[in-house]
Amino acid sequence: MHHGNVIDFLKERGVVDAMTHPELREAVEKPITLYCGFDPTADALHLGNFVALMGLKFFQQFGHKPVVLIGGATGLIGDPSGKSSERPFLTLETVEKNICGIRKSLDAIFGIGEYELVNNADWVRGLSVIDFLREVGKEFRLGVMLSRETVKMRIETGEGMSFTEFSYPLFQAYDFYHLFSEKGVVLQTGGSDQYGNILAGVEFIRKKSGKSAFGLTLPLLVRSDGKKFGKSESGAVWLDADKTSPYEMYQYLYNIPDADTAQMMRMLTLFDNKEIDQWEKKLSSGTFVPGQAQKRLAEEVVRSIHGAAGLTSAQSATSTLMTGSLNPDALEEHAKTLPSVRFERSAVVGASFIELGVLSGLFSSKGEGRKIVQGGGASLNNVKVDDIKKIIDTADLIRNRFVILGLGKKKKIVIVVH
Known part of the structure; x- marks a missing residue:
């Protein structure tokens, strides 16, 4: 458990991208409840999502209570943020399956029973269209929504945006308002690409309740050259x-x-x-x-x-x-956890090392394979290969069923022979 102010800690650490209000620093002098949401667009979270989960864990280390939201409802709509085209619709069955997969990772990271998990389908599915438009839609102005970068980009490129996607920020804002009202959540966190959606929720809470809520975004996981990690x-x-x-x-x-x-x-x-x-x-x-x-x-x-x-x-x-x-x-x-491919024995014994390298995906082409072998960067069962005509024979099979191909010291692939 850490002591002090979590905002000071995160700023010193260099992992604060933006805050909606500087008053957040004062607000976290006392324990608060915060949340971060994830749409179940896949059956697992990835390393980029782990940054957002770490954001929750940082706050938890300073005595604050984290809530994880799974978008069982918003996952059926699709967040357009940063997307150049509309996401394909997911079926309800797929979303439910994905939620189960994601929960498995959350339990492993936070510990079963050590965090609170909510699903926005629990409060969104019961809303009628009329109720949603009256309670939520009335508080949003088209000018502001049309000025969002994702919307402008899609309109300028001719791709356009469906009303379904266009309405996504309203649902995320309503999530924040619901958690604010029902669970005392005063802070939403997320990646830097979520700032607009988070700000919409902060403003919606202010209009509906007259009270303050906050947003904080963390940087996306990128390399020093600007390319995405993960x-x-x-x-x-x-x-x-x-x-x-x-x-x-x-x-x-x-x-x-x-x-x-x-x-x-x-x-x-x-x-x-x-x-x-x-x-x-x-x-x-x-x-x-x-x-x-x-x-x-x-x-x-x-x-x-x-x-x-x-x-x-x-x-x-x-x-x-x-x-x-x-x-x-x-x-x-x-064998089951190592990067591997399975081939029939006939495809391995008698094949050239370079052919097997291409077939397994180690080399992109025979030409690349020849260059790597000639440069001394290829290995077979951790022994350097220097003959571009090397043929795999029975003696090269470990226990008559494994062959390990290597490219340099870092990339290895196991050939499982069956």
């Missing part, structure tokens, strides 16, 4: 172990560039600000063991999301793949 070569880095294994998450974080590591520590961990400052000084001065800071980051994030058992699994799998001497027993144990 995506690997195979897609999003998910918080669900069935979609992104603890090993894959560990490797993703371990391979983050030095220039981004300290900021990722600030956004994705509960490390003390002083510890992160020390890491940043080491990284900028060059007085550190390569990979040491990334290892600390990867361990903490994987432990936070997948628990101690998930971290142990990731470390063991890393040792299995990355050490020179392969352990067949460990390979058997971690």
Whole structure:
């Protein structure tokens, strides 16, 4: 548990993007209730969403009460924020399935019974159209809504925007008002792309109740070159172990560039600000063991999301793949969690190393494979391959069912032969 003012802490940490009102700092001198919402557009949350969850955990560390909202209703509409085209509609069955998947991750991160979860379908589905327009729609002005960047962009590009999407901020504002009225929630947090929606809720509360509420946004997870974090070569880095294994998450974080590591520590961990400052000084001065800071980051994030058992699994799998001497027993144990593809024996034995590399996705083309082999960057079962004509034979199969292809020291893929 931390002491002091959480806003001061977050500003010092550099993870406040914007606040709707500076008076928020005074408001958090006493314990408050806050919330952050997630629409169930997929059956799991991803690493970018974890930043928003960490925002709640920061407040929790200072004695405030977090509420997580799942958009069982708004997920059926689709948030247009930052989208160049309309999201495809999700069925009710898909939304319900996605909510179950998301809850599994939330329970792992916060602990079962250690946080409050609400679903906006519980209060939105009972509203009639007339009631919604009279109670909510009347308080919104078209001029303000049309001036929103997402709306202007869609109109200017000719894509346009349906009334369904256009109405999304009204529903999010109503969520905030409902939680303000029923649970005493006075603060909504979210990513920087949610500022407009959050502000709409703050203003709606003021108009309906005459009282103050607040909004705070955190930066999006981006690299020092401006590109988004949270995506690997195979897609999003998910918080669900069935979609992104603890090993894959560990490797993703371990391979983050030095220039981004300290900021990722600030956004994705509960490390003390002083510890992160020390890491940043080491990284900028060059007085550190390569990979040491990334290892600390990867361990903490994987432990936070997948628990101690998930971290142990990731470390063991890393040792299995990355050490020179392969352990067949460990390979058997971690086969399901390692990045792998399955091929018939006939597609592996007798194939060239480069052909198998292309087939497995390790190389984008045979030409790229030849260049990597000639440059000394390819390996077979952790042994460097220097022959571009290398053919896979039975002797290369570990326990007659595994082959490990490598590109450099960091990228490995397991071929499971069946």
